[in-house]
Amino acid sequence: MSLPINIDELLNGRTVEWERIEFRKGWNPERSIKTICAFANDFNNWGGGYLILGVSEDNGKPDLPPSGLQLRQIDRIQQELNNLCRKIIPNYFPIVEPVDYQNRKILVIWCPGGSNRPYKAPETLGNNARFFYFIRRxxxxxxxxNDEEHELLSMANQVPFDDQLNHNAGLSDFDLSSIKVFLNEIGSGLEKEISNLPVDEVARRMNIAEGANENLLPKNVGLLFFAKNPQKHFPSAKIEVVVFKDETGTEYSEKIFSGGLHQQLRNALDHLQNKFSEQIIRKSASIPESERIVKYPYAALEEALCNAVYHRGYNNDSTIEVRIYPNRIDIISFPGPLPPLDKEKLRNNQFDIRKYRNRRIGEFLKDLHLTEGRATGIPTIIDAMKKNG
Structure with missing residues (x-):
């Protein structure tokens, strides 16, 4: 069965960062169990990662076309993986899918961040092996x-809110048509199979539900994107665009965008683009050509609002607010930066922080090309404003 991602974009690093992908020409079980363990620990809440077999690595990137694997190799690896992952403590099982790519067969091992971290794996596969924690650096x-291990232990059973199970919802709350549209847009082969699959199988394959068959529960991220009515479960998961006549704030107009996160984000961006699409012509005595600018460049607005949706906390009751004043725009998203990032670091353009509040929301936004790489948001906004003059 197909994975809920575009394989071509995955292998070319367009939707998943290179540091979350590991390529291997062949099968090395001792090395692989450590990588799977590290992705499961998801130390920075990146969303785990992918181990791709049958593809050589060249400076961290795939050497294409792939060398590929034989069918008998794939069968043997899958059998070994089942036993291998039982050695991880607690047990952790990734999602494994053979894929035909450029006339070769490769094996994609998807390792989402685990729900029971921290995980340990054996140093070797021999007898009396010692077990250690592993992370991605x-x-x-x-x-x-020592410091990283202490921090990892402090994260025991701490699952980011977007990846947590929702005990007040059921699989019947999912809108399969929304899921199908999403899979079609990102070019996932799973879209062609969805009509013949029960909702529980689709939810498992997309990692938007988890649990035993008799108690399979949706995850918050699935409901935020694909619920029939996301605001039933998260009333404040909305974007409010408020236009103030002046600084007093007594006279204003308001428009509210709801629905799935990607839907409300796109609708709000369309609204802002229409509002600020009018060009301003600026003439200079030193330059013969007129300069055309807009009040607020769309690239800056898009990046700012996408970051607000990506990084807000969805377990609070505050909406995202876009406040438009005559001379500025404020975009407010609670609860603010995740420590150690703070106002001082933002003021000094220090964006090298590697921790993230949400580990799944970004995956879906990247699949839709609504967000880009990590730590690029504010620099992109500043660059767009400078280019606009």
Whole structure:
């Protein structure tokens, strides 16, 4: 069965960062179990990662076309994986899918961030092996240092809110048509199979539900994107665009955007683009050509609002507010930066923080090309404003 991602974009690093992908020409079980463990620990809440077999690596990127694997190799690897992952403590099982790519067969091992971290894996596969924690540090799988291990232990059973189960909802709350449209848009092969699958199988394959068959529950991220009525479960998951006549704030007009996160985001962006699409012609005595600018460049508005949707906390009752004043726009998204990022670091353009509040929302937004790489948001906004003059 197909994975809920565009394989071509995955292998070319367009929707998943390179540091979340590890390529291997062949099968090395001892090395692979450590990588799977590291992705499961999801130390920075990146959303886990992908181990791709049958593809050689060249400086962290795939060497294409792939060398590929034989069918008998794939069968053997899948059998070994089942036993191998039982050695991880607690047990963790990734989602595995053979894929035909450029006339070769490769094996994609999707390792979402685990719900029961921290996980340990054996140092070797021999007898009396010692077990250690493993994490990803940039593009490498490593054992954490003392400070990192202490932080990992403090994250025990702490699952980001967007990846948590929702005990007040059921699979019947999902809108399969919305899921189908999403899969079609990102070019996932799963879209062609969805009509013949029960909703529980679709939800498992997309990792938007989890649990035993008799008690399979939706995850918050699934409801935020694909519920029939997302605001039934998250009343404040909306974007409010408020236009103030002046600084007093007594006279204003308001428009509210609701629905799935990607739907409300796109509708709000369309609204802002229409509002600020009028060009301003600026003439200069030193330059013969007239300069055309807009009040607020769309690239800056898009990046700012997408970041607000990506990084807000969805377990509070505050909406995202876009406040438009005569001389500025304020975009407010609670509860603000995740420590250690703070106002001082933002003021000094220090964006090297690697922790994220939501680990799944960004995946879906990247699949739709609504957000880009990490730590690029504010620099992109500043660059767009400078280019606009």
């Amino acid at each position: 940039f593009s490498s799988t490593v054992r954490p240092n």
